[in-house]
Amino acid sequence: MISIGEHLQSRKITAEKAAEKAGISAQRFAQVIGGAEATLAEMRGIAKALHVPLSSLVDDSPVEPIKALFRKTLDQREIEISSHMEVVSAQVRDTLVFAKRLPKNTAWLELFRNMPPELEAAEEFAQLFRKAFAGLDDKDAFPHLPQVVHELGVFLLYCRDSNIEGVSAIVDGYALIILGARGFKPRMLFTIAHEIGHLVAHHDEKGGGYAHFDREVRSERQFASPRKLEEKFADAFGSALVLPRHGVLLAMKSIREQLGAKGPLGDIELLWLAHLFHVSFEVAARRCEGLGLLPERGARALYQKLVDDYKNPERRAIELGVPARQELSIETSPSLIRAAADQVRAGNMSIGRAAELLNIPISSIFVANAEFNK
Numbered sequence: 001m002i003s004i005g006e007h008l009q010s011r012k013i014t015a016e017k018a019a020e021k022a023g024i025s026a027q028r029f030a031q032v033i034g035g036a037e038a039t040l041a042e043m044r045g046i047a048k049a050l051h052v053p054l055s056s057l058v059d060d061s062p063v064e065p066i067k068a069l070f071r072k073t074l075d076q077r078e079i080e081i082s083s084h085m086e087v088v089s090a091q092v093r094d095t096l097v098f099a100k101r102l103p104k105n106t107a108w109l110e111l112f113r114n115m116p117p118e119l120e121a122a123e124e125f126a127q128l129f130r131k132a133f134a135g136l137d138d139k140d141a142f143p144h145l146p147q148v149v150h151e152l153g154v155f156l157l158y159c160r161d162s163n164i165e166g167v168s169a170i171v172d173g174y175a176l177i178i179l180g181a182r183g184f185k186p187r188m189l190f191t192i193a194h195e196i197g198h199l200v201a202h203h204d205e206k207g208g209g210y211a212h213f214d215r216e217v218r219s220e221r222q223f224a225s226p227r228k229l230e231e232k233f234a235d236a237f238g239s240a241l242v243l244p245r246h247g248v249l250l251a252m253k254s255i256r257e258q259l260g261a262k263g264p265l266g267d268i269e270l271l272w273l274a275h276l277f278h279v280s281f282e283v284a285a286r287r288c289e290g291l292g293l294l295p296e297r298g299a300r301a302l303y304q305k306l307v308d309d310y311k312n313p314e315r316r317a318i319e320l321g322v323p324a325r326q327e328l329s330i331e332t333s334p335s336l337i338r339a340a341a342d343q344v345r346a347g348n349m350s351i352g353r354a355a356e357l358l359n360i361p362i363s364s365i366f367v368a369n370a371e372f373n374k
Helices: 004-011 015-022 027-034 041-052 064-073 078-099 109-112 118-135 145-153 185-201 229-242 245-259 268-277 281-290 298-310 313-320 336-343 352-356 362-374
Strands: 155-158 164-171 174-179 210-214
Touching: 004 027, 004 041, 004 078, 004 164, 004 352, 015 027, 015 041, 027 041, 064 078, 064 210, 078 155, 078 210, 078 336, 078 352, 109 118, 109 185, 118 145, 118 185, 118 229, 118 245, 145 185, 145 229, 155 336, 164 185, 164 245, 164 362, 174 185, 185 210, 185 229, 229 281, 245 268, 245 281, 245 336, 268 298, 281 298, 281 313, 298 313, 313 336, 352 362
Parallel strands: 155 174
Antiparallel strands: 164 174, 164 210
16 A cells, blocks of 8 residues: 555645645644554545545555556556556455456457457457447447446446546456546546457456556547557547447438538537537547548647637537437446345445445445345
8 A cells, every 4th residue: 555645746736735625734644644643534534635535545455466467558657656556456456356256257358369459450349349249230329338348247337536537457357447437428438438449459368467547538538649559549449439430421421411511521510420429529520530531630620629619519519409418327337236235235244345345325235235135
C-alpha cells in the first residue's frame, strides 16, 4: 500500500489543499502523513479529499502481483500513476474474491487465436466480434454491447477511481472491464468497445495475464493520435465495433439525402450519425475522418467549432431537434452481484463489505437476494 504522501504526489494535490478538503488543520494533516495515528473520521475525510477509496489508505492486503501486470503495459513514470495503480489493482483483487467462484471467462478469445492484432486488421477483428457474439451484420448499431459483454461472462464494473476512464485485465484466467462512471453514457459505450479492443489484442496472453488502464480514451476525450500501437488498435477496433463501415456509409448517404445536404460533410450530419449509433459526436467525427468522409483534422476542427459556439456538441444537437439517444443500460455484471449475494447469504461476509468490494450500492445485493428467494 502506498502512503498518503505518494497519493498526493501522484494526483498532484498539495497537502494544504487536501487538508482543507478533508476538514482538518494543515498541522494535523502533516502529523498523519508523518505516521501519527488517525481516527476513522479523519481517514474518511482524507480519502475523500484525495478522491481515493478509504481502503486504499487502511487496507494492507497485498496487490503486488496485479500491480506487476499493470506495470508491464504502462509507459508513464511510475510516480505519475502510482496512486491510480494502487486503487485499480486493489479493485481487481477484490473483484476476484467473487470472480473465482465463477467459471473462467476467456474462452471467447479463442475466436481470434493466431490472429495478429495489427492496426490494418482492426476492422476484421471488430466484424468477427459483431457477427459471432451479437449476430450483427456490418450495418447495425450496437447499443446492447454491455449486455453482450455480460453474456460472454466478462466482468463489467465501475471504477473506484473517478480519474480512470477504463481498465481491461486478464488475471488468473478471468477477463474484466472496469469503467469510470460518466453521466454521458454514449461516452462509456465507446470506452467499453475500446477496452474490448485491448482484451482482443491480448487474446494469446490468457495464461500469463494482462492489465492496462486508460486515464483517457483518446478517440473520446481528445483528437491527438495515440502514442502506442496498441492504443491505435483499440481505438480502431472500438470505432469499427460501434460504427461499422458499411452502416456508417449507408446511414450518412440517407442522412444527407433527407437533409438535402450538399458539399462537404458538416456538423449536422455527424450529430445525426452519432444519434443513430448511440455514440458521441467526437467518436462519430473521428470515424468519418478515418473512412475518408472528412479531411485530415476535419473532425477536430468541427468539434472545436461546436465547443466554441455551443460549449459542447450535445447543445447543438438539442437546438437542431435531434432526438435524445435511447437510454443505454450499463450495469455491474449480474453474475458478480449474485456471487456477492451468495457470500452474504452463506454468512461469509456482511452485505456492506460485499457492496464495498464490488463498488455497488447495498440495494443491488438486496435485489439479488430477493430474486434468489422468489
